[in-house]
Amino acid sequence: MFFERSVKDYINIDPLQTGSKLTDDAKKVLLEWGDGYSICDYCTGKLEEISKPPIKRFAEELLEFLDCDCVRFTTGAREGKFVVMHSLSREYPDKKYVVVDANAHYSTILSAERAGLKILKVENSGYPEYKVNVEKYKEILESRSDILLVVLTYPDGNYGNLPDAKRVSEFCKREEVPLLLNCAYSIGRMPVSLRDIGADFAVASGHKSMASSGPVGLLCFSDEYKKVIAKQSKYKKGKEVEFLGCSARGVPLLTLMASFDHVKERVKKWEKEVEKARWFSEEMEKMEIRQLGEKPHNHDLMFFESEVLYDISTRVKKGRYFLYKELKKRRIHGIKPGLTKNFKLSTYLVPKEDLKIVLEAFEEIISTYS
Amino acid sequence: MFFERSVKDYINIDPLQTGSKLTDDAKKVLLEWGDGYSICDYCTGKLEEISKPPIKRFAEELLEFLDCDCVRFTTGAREGKFVVMHSLSREYPDKKYVVVDANAHYSTILSAERAGLKILKVENSGYPEYKVNVEKYKEILESRSDILLVVLTYPDGNYGNLPDAKRVSEFCKREEVPLLLNCAYSIGRMPVSLRDIGADFAVASGHKSMASSGPVGLLCFSDEYKKVIAKQSKYKKGKEVEFLGCSARGVPLLTLMASFDHVKERVKKWEKEVEKARWFSEEMEKMEIRQLGEKPHNHDLMFFESEVLYDISTRVKKGRYFLYKELKKRRIHGIKPGLTKNFKLSTYLVPKEDLKIVLEAFEEIISTYS
Structure with a gap:
């Protein structure tokens, strides 16, 4: 029997998975x-x-x-x-x-x-x-x-x-x-x-x-x-x-x-990954999605807090699953289903172009529901 | 870096491996x-x-x-x-x-x-x-x-x-x-x-x-x-x-x-595997390679004893590695390098045609060196 992996071509920001994509x-x-x-x-x-x-x-x-x-x-x-x-x-x-x-x-x-x-x-x-x-x-x-x-x-x-x-x-x-x-x-x-x-x-x-x-x-x-x-x-x-x-x-x-x-x-290029994570964090904060944990951050794994997304979840039909579903629609994988107020993600080895798509997705989702 | 598996197309009678070939x-x-x-x-x-x-x-x-x-x-x-x-x-x-x-x-x-x-x-x-x-x-x-x-x-x-x-x-x-x-x-x-x-x-x-x-x-x-x-x-x-x-x-x-x-x-066909193992054991015994363990045998994993092969090992140049090398030459994998007097093997899911090749190999090796 064969099982298909549905998210294999998605942009993947799952902290468990960004460091383990096979060569x-x-x-x-x-x-x-x-x-x-x-x-x-x-x-x-x-x-x-x-x-x-x-x-x-x-x-x-x-x-x-x-x-x-x-x-x-x-x-x-x-x-x-x-x-x-x-x-x-x-x-x-x-x-x-x-x-x-x-x-x-x-x-x-x-x-x-x-x-x-x-x-x-x-x-x-x-x-x-x-x-x-x-x-x-x-x-x-x-x-x-x-x-x-x-x-x-x-x-x-x-x-x-x-x-x-x-x-x-x-x-x-x-x-x-x-x-x-x-x-x-x-x-x-x-x-x-x-x-x-x-x-x-x-x-x-x-x-x-x-x-x-x-x-x-x-x-x-x-x-x-x-x-x-x-x-x-x-x-x-x-x-x-x-x-x-x-x-x-x-x-x-x-x-x-x-x-x-x-x-x-890749470990030799670690500083570039940290730089990219910091840039991503700053961009998220512009949307009032706050990065918790050390700041400036020293790792690609980041924890965010968002009152805006939480507020939306309290009044939309899909409830707390709306964020997951909206991201899925955009072929973005890695934020756990049901989370809106607090979630973590990783930018490790994710190309900046893909991270821009993620940032645009958050922007779009927030403006659509606000 | 890539590593090639040298024995992948061999006839495999390694007890560790006959039951784990992937579908x-x-x-x-x-x-x-x-x-x-x-x-x-x-x-x-x-x-x-x-x-x-x-x-x-x-x-x-x-x-x-x-x-x-x-x-x-x-x-x-x-x-x-x-x-x-x-x-x-x-x-x-x-x-x-x-x-x-x-x-x-x-x-x-x-x-x-x-x-x-x-x-x-x-x-x-x-x-x-x-x-x-x-x-x-x-x-x-x-x-x-x-x-x-x-x-x-x-x-x-x-x-x-x-x-x-x-x-x-x-x-x-x-x-x-x-x-x-x-x-x-x-x-x-x-x-x-x-x-x-x-x-x-x-x-x-x-x-x-x-x-x-x-x-x-x-x-x-x-x-x-x-x-x-x-x-x-x-x-x-x-x-x-x-x-x-x-x-x-x-x-x-x-x-x-x-x-x-x-x-x-495959578990439904177990009796056939036992039958094949018993046949293989009998054929080995005809060459004075004695099967130890339960007899008649109830499993594909079998242990053999051979004075003939041991005798050969004591007088040939390659010493106790001769059997391993002779089998390798014939693309047969699974008997541990260096063993001659006692060795184990498995016939599980190995086609009878391949087992005949294994039996012929033993016959040939014994007659060549005797």
Whole structure:
């Protein structure tokens, strides 16, 4: 049975999707390696060491790209977060707390919950910027000795705020608590150096930000934690317990590899993407659609607030679905059905010409209904 | 960058791969839904409830197909096993043991190890049949009260032995210990009814036996364990803890869906596959390549032993790689490089004409080197 994807030719501003459009090479490997377990044709027992297709070489290149000691493939950022929390909690059973920023993705919370850990939240500044107060990390870290791990969302998936990760890492180092960065929206979009930031762990998402099919991600970590993260089975030689022996054993990993050249190039153009996002934000504000989160903004993922659109929704027939329907009519995809007052979008890799069409659409919709 | 798969047009007898060749529809959905997170176009918060593409309907059809109460998508059989062990261990912390058959896949052991559980092994009969003595389950279950879970590999991935799962389930019911079936090599190949067997849990593998790209699998369970397996987050409404909110969020799931009509049809022809496997086994034995495991055999996955081929390997230049190289020359893929004395293969969905080519290859190789 075949299923058609209705939005495939739309202008796509869905924050989940702008960073994961496949390259042509990725599309080609999909067909070449689509059959289940085909990437295991020449496996000798460990995913990261397969040399045909060249997964091993790719893993080595990733170390340079991310400036870190070790990397493992996962089925996504959340699975990597759980590996870190679960393995650390087994190693340090007395440390029961994970410090998490208020802008954390829900899967960070679920990872902690699944690992049986308690959560300490670092609040954000609230409306309108929702900035995480990184100085609060210092306070929490100094106040207690039962903290297992600090997680920082870099940036978060709601406002696209990029907190000062280096500052948090300084506090963590001082108190000897490891730091995990959730880079689902940064690695693959912008340059990230684990050594430069001083993070012990980072997770990345292939299907969010690395031009890949899902589910695939990365878990990067420092040599210091290799024994914990990459712990070997007592029973099955060479198999790593936290990865159940093998993780992302399928074609999404090949799309990640096939798109890697493109990804390496695109992160170099990050400043241009930020510039474009800021321009878009300014244009939206001219229509009284206010951008929340950090300003000036440092990421393509942006959160907007619109009283105008909300007002319209309260009096039109289609109610709160009017915006979604109007955008759909114009072949624009990515703002969730039912949202009008608050919504997020991403301008990442969306051509300026297409963004102009989006801006015109908002203008038209507002003037039609006003 | 593009990577070519060298063996794509070969006759494939790799046990990992014979059940996961994509259907034409699955290939088409790969391109249609390859972009990361595209299956989430219309997600309202839960993977199993997405109606466009029709994941929800598919999940319902799976309940009927597998004759069970509940199903969740996973990234593979092992991830499903870990979900069961981990969630049960949190619910019943005093029960520390998992009973596992001696033919269990290594990932069953790793799942237990990762969940912090201890293992009790039910031995097999040893050479040449390696049959799991299912009566032993009774003995173990009656002898102790700290057993959390019983796992039965149905069939195992080494010998392709199909143990009497119904018998094991009777013992489990009597002692009120839940039973998990590892159906990575059965669901999608042969008819499996959870209700009929009386299993509480079963895991399936899309990329092993359901004509899918990896990584994707199924976890099926009875209503009785829904509260444990599908436990909701205390913090994030509607999100299931053990699945970190969402599991197989990518195109492999769509290939599973696209191939499902084909899979439903092929399981009806299982008897023919068993017949073909038995014929192949007999033909191999004529060359003094002995089939180990159950005889007559009940599955397409078979383990062979050959003194003849081993003898050759001890005196030829290419050593133990000679068999692999000779088969490769004949465009036959699936027997691991370096194996001669013991190797496994699968005849599943391999046309009889191709199997004849394989048999001729063995004959030729033996006569050339003898």
